[in-house]
Amino acid sequence: MKSQDIRKAYLQFFESKGHTIVPSAPIVLKDDPTLMFNNSGMAQFKEFFLGNGTPKSNRIADTQKCLRVSGKHNDLEDVGFDTYHHTMFEMLGNWSFGDYFKKEAINWSWELLTEVYKLPKERLYVTVFEGDEQEGIPKSVEALACWKKLVPENHIVFGNKKDNFWEMGEQGPCGPCTEIHFDGRSEEDRNKVPGETLVNKDHPEVIEIWNNVFMMFNRLKDGSLQPLPKCHVDTGMGFERLVRIIQNVTSNYDTDVFTPLIAKVEEITGLKYTPNTQYPIPNTQEKTNIAIRVVVDHVRAVAFAIADGQLPSNTGAGYVIRRILRRAIRYGFTFLDTKEPFINKLVEVLANQMGDFFPEIKSQQQLVTNVIREEEASFLRTLEQGIQLLENVMVNTSGKEVSGEKAFELYDTFGFPIDLTALILRERGFSLDEAGFETELQKQKARSRAASEVSTEDWSVLIPGNVETFVGYDQTENDVKITRIRKVDSKKDGILYQIVLDNTPFYPEGGGQVGDKGILVSANETIDIIDTKKENNLILHFAKQLPENVNATFTAKVNTDLRASTSKNHSATHLMHLALRTILGTHVEQKGSLVNPNYLRFDFSHFSKVSDEELRQVEASVNTQIEAQLQLIEHRNIPIKEALDKGAMALFGEKYGDSVRMIEFGDSKELCGGIHVKNSAEIWHFKIISEGAVAAGIRRIEAITGDAVKAFYTNQENTLSEIKEVLKNPQDVLKSVASLQDDNAKLKKQIEQLVKEKIDGLATSLVSEFQDVNGINFLVKQVDLSMSATKDLTQAIGTSKPNSFVVLASIEEGLPNIHCYIAKELVANKGLNAGTVIRELGKYIDGNGGGQPFFASGKGKDVTGITAVLENAVNFLK
Numbered sequence: 001m002k003s004q005d006i007r008k009a010y011l012q013f014f015e016s017k018g019h020t021i022v023p024s025a026p027i028v029l030k031d032d033p034t035l036m037f038n039n040s041g042m043a044q045f046k047e048f049f050l051g052n053g054t055p056k057s058n059r060i061a062d063t064q065k066c067l068r069v070s071g072k073h074n075d076l077e078d079v080g081f082d083t084y085h086h087t088m089f090e091m092l093g094n095w096s097f098g099d100y101f102k103k104e105a106i107n108w109s110w111e112l113l114t115e116v117y118k119l120p121k122e123r124l125y126v127t128v129f130e131g132d133e134q135e136g137i138p139k140s141v142e143a144l145a146c147w148k149k150l151v152p153e154n155h156i157v158f159g160n161k162k163d164n165f166w167e168m169g170e171q172g173p174c175g176p177c178t179e180i181h182f183d184g185r186s187e188e189d190r191n192k193v194p195g196e197t198l199v200n201k202d203h204p205e206v207i208e209i210w211n212n213v214f215m216m217f218n219r220l221k222d223g224s225l226q227p228l229p230k231c232h233v234d235t236g237m238g239f240e241r242l243v244r245i246i247q248n249v250t251s252n253y254d255t256d257v258f259t260p261l262i263a264k265v266e267e268i269t270g271l272k273y274t275p276n277t278q279y280p281i282p283n284t285q286e287k288t289n290i291a292i293r294v295v296v297d298h299v300r301a302v303a304f305a306i307a308d309g310q311l312p313s314n315t316g317a318g319y320v321i322r323r324i325l326r327r328a329i330r331y332g333f334t335f336l337d338t339k340e341p342f343i344n345k346l347v348e349v350l351a352n353q354m355g356d357f358f359p360e361i362k363s364q365q366q367l368v369t370n371v372i373r374e375e376e377a378s379f380l381r382t383l384e385q386g387i388q389l390l391e392n393v394m395v396n397t398s399g400k401e402v403s404g405e406k407a408f409e410l411y412d413t414f415g416f417p418i419d420l421t422a423l424i425l426r427e428r429g430f431s432l433d434e435a436g437f438e439t440e441l442q443k444q445k446a447r448s449r450a451a452s453e454v455s456t457e458d459w460s461v462l463i464p465g466n467v468e469t470f471v472g473y474d475q476t477e478n479d480v481k482i483t484r485i486r487k488v489d490s491k492k493d494g495i496l497y498q499i500v501l502d503n504t505p506f507y508p509e510g511g512g513q514v515g516d517k518g519i520l521v522s523a524n525e526t527i528d529i530i531d532t533k534k535e536n537n538l539i540l541h542f543a544k545q546l547p548e549n550v551n552a553t554f555t556a557k558v559n560t561d562l563r564a565s566t567s568k569n570h571s572a573t574h575l576m577h578l579a580l581r582t583i584l585g586t587h588v589e590q591k592g593s594l595v596n597p598n599y600l601r602f603d604f605s606h607f608s609k610v611s612d613e614e615l616r617q618v619e620a621s622v623n624t625q626i627e628a629q630l631q632l633i634e635h636r637n638i639p640i641k642e643a644l645d646k647g648a649m650a651l652f653g654e655k656y657g658d659s660v661r662m663i664e665f666g667d668s669k670e671l672c673g674g675i676h677v678k679n680s681a682e683i684w685h686f687k688i689i690s691e692g693a694v695a696a697g698i699r700r701i702e703a704i705t706g707d708a709v710k711a712f713y714t715n716q717e718n719t720l721s722e723i724k725e726v727l728k729n730p731q732d733v734l735k736s737v738a739s740l741q742d743d744n745a746k747l748k749k750q751i752e753q754l755v756k757e758k759i760d761g762l763a764t765s766l767v768s769e770f771q772d773v774n775g776i777n778f779l780v781k782q783v784d785l786s787m788s789a790t791k792d793l794t795q796a797i798g799t800s801k802p803n804s805f806v807v808l809a810s811i812e813e814g815l816p817n818i819h820c821y822i823a824k825e826l827v828a829n830k831g832l833n834a835g836t837v838i839r840e841l842g843k844y845i846d847g848n849g850g851g852q853p854f855f856a857s858g859k860g861k862d863v864t865g866i867t868a869v870l871e872n873a874v875n876f877l878k
């Protein structure tokens with residue numbers, strides 16, 4: 001079976017068992033602050049297990065794109081070294097929400113594996129939870145009884161809490177599980193060592209393929225287990241491993257999930273990948289194999305994350321994606337000798353391979369390719385610079401060991417990989433203080449851990465079973481009761497309370513729009529709501545304090561001033577989106593959006609700078625739509641298909657239900673959950689304030705509307721008046737500024753000429769001041785020039801005589817600077833080094849600096865040290 005067919009067969013099987021098939025949720029999570037990426041099929045259903053909200057069917061199945069690269073489940077460092085861990089993988093899953101339980105789940109999994117996929121029964125082993133006294137959970141007798149009817153007893157292995165009790169995190173839904181393992185060893189090996197002894201022992205050929213979790217508890221903050229209102233089934237089967245077994249190969253990378261990608265890497269690099277069957281593998285070949293596995297694995301994770309809307313960046317999820325890509329670039333650079341961007345070329349292969357089932361990778365192919373290419377180019381530059389910096393570090397290191405601090409600086413500030421540092425140092429006969437590096441790394445980790453520490457209490461539920469309704473499209477004020485409260489203590493925000501209401505007019509942050517602020521008012525007290533956010537199906541209202549009487553009836557009041565400004569910016573964003581697509585073309589797609597009361601920010605795909613003329617046209621188009629007084633038409637609950645047929649724009653990476661909300665203003669139609677003006681005329685006016693690049697092929701526009709535009713023009717007017725005043729109120733301001741610029745340019749030229757003459761003059765007169773010290777032409781002097789002129793002068797004098805050793809110092813803007821020139825023959829024959837001279841002399845002026853052995857410069861903070869510099873320079877010659 002081809003991998004495509006294996007996936008299809010899974011979904012068809014569970015459809016035949018009454019399951020609704022749903023698409024994979026985006027790989028990047030948007031409304032779960034506890035998780036960056038989907039790391040298992042069940043993540044998107046978490047709240048259903050806990051009883052918050054109802055799924056659209058009690059039986060669901062899908063294949064979910066997962067990423068296990070951060071938090072509790074992190075496989076990143078294993079990837080490449082073994083043949084069965086991945087950053088991105090697909091997890092096939094079937095779920096029962098309070099419907100069927102152990103018996104059906106176990107029987108169906110057996111039926112699918114042995115009758116549909118026809119896996120040999122004798123190679124399958126299962127594990128059953130042995131119980132845990134401390135937790136007070138008994139052995140899973142029901143699961144055991146089910147398995148006993150299907151497999152011989154020596155194929156059943158009991159497992160403890162570590163292997164057979166699945167938890168998604170420190171807190172949250174959990175339960176005992178039963179796993180299915182496959183023994184892929186040769187007959188001979190199987191006869192020697194029985195398979196059951198190798199289950200869950202990290203044997204590369206006896207591997208887990210399917211986990212059936214029976215969700216029965218919620219793990220609370222204090223570590224205790226609270227029974228869930230209903231029992232559920234959550235299963236997850238690693239798609240790539242399943243394919244490997246069915247295709248009868250011994251490595252996931254030898255399946256058709258990876259072979260087309262590997263073939264492309266081979267074509268680009270001219271190197272060969274040896275499949276897992278070819279033993280023994282020589283050392284250099286093994287390095288090539290590892291690097292190729294890293295590249296073909298990582299490109300999938302990065303490409304799908306970008307297609308789902310997560311660009312590489314310097315923070316959060318974007319940083320994780322950047323690090324994955326950099327790991328691949330770095331393996332390519334060192335072991336595949338790829339010094340030019342090449343990973344982006346794999347995207348086409350991936351799109352052809354997976355585009356049928358995951359259309360996002362096909363439709364975003366161009367963008368994904370461009371973003372990866374740009375990231376590659378920029379990191380390759382970093383690697384080159386890093387290598388240069390490392391050269392300097394070696395030159396300036398007195399012994400043969402480079403300090404951990406220096407290596408850490410390269411790693412932390414320039415993103416230079418530590419293993420590459422170690423490798424280069426080794427090749428050059430240097431060693432690295434690895435323990436020192438580790439200490440620095442741990443210090444930094446501790447700092448960032450401390451900064452992001454969050455302690456979340458369990459919910460205290462005041463009104464159980466309530467499902468909150470959002471009334472904020474029609475109201476900004478309503479009577480409410482508090483249904484649950486949770487305290488969260490974080491380093492970043494201090495103590496905050498999250499309050500859930502029975503219904504709420506507060507809009508929770510989402511779709512780019514910030515959350516509402518406002519107040520909760522009861523007869524006796526008023527509580528400020530400082531933000532509103534969504535967590536899965538709950539709307540959380542954030543407050544710095546709790547009301548004294550949490551059981552009172554409150555009026556929830558949204559701050560309508562802020563909301564009015566925000567809604568103007570949100571509606572203007574839609575109008576601008578349409579204008580961009582009309583003026584620049586329909587390749588423009590939304591890639592990010594922020595809408596707050598002050599301004600709007602919109603990122604979109606477009607491959608060149610938006611010209612001033614185009615920006616003017618976009619502005620004019622939006623303002624025409626504003627003037628046309630377009631009435632808001634809101635379809636609150638329209639089937640998604642109907643909305644798309646009407647031409648509504650949907651976003652990749654967004655999770656839509658079967659029915660959606662659609663917002664229309666004239667020709668602008670978008671699927672959107674946000675808050676809008678009732679008529680476009682309310683926006684008053686639209687003004688773009690900036691345009692620029694965010695990443696390759698992604699532009700960003702920032703714009704303002706309404707009162708912010710008025711303030712903007714008032715500000716402009718004031719600035720103009722001030723300029724006029726400074727220029728003594730000329731008749732024509734423009735002309736006056738132009739003539740100032742002219743004068744300035746002329747003066748600059750004159751100064752440059754004068755400085756050059758001064759340097760030439762000094763160079764000639766200083767030649768007579770050279771002294772002979774041990775046969776070396778030595779000159780040391782303080783001059784009255786700028787730093788850059790002193791630098792030029794040092795070189796000019798240094799080259800005017802053979803065997804020269806020149807040190808010049810000067811002061812610029814109150815700070816000392818020093819320069820050293822050493823003739824090449826002295827560097828070669830006497831082992832003198834300008835870098836060392838500057839480093840040593842720099843100590844007198846509280847400074848630092850460096851350069852090359854024949855020329856180096858430094859800057860300091862203490863001018864009083866110049867005398868000591870001048871006195872001590874000669875010591876280098878003694």
Ligand code: SER
Pocket residue numbers: 039040041042093166211212213234235236237
């Ligand atoms: N939640 C379980 C897992 O991720 C089964 O889906 O392994």
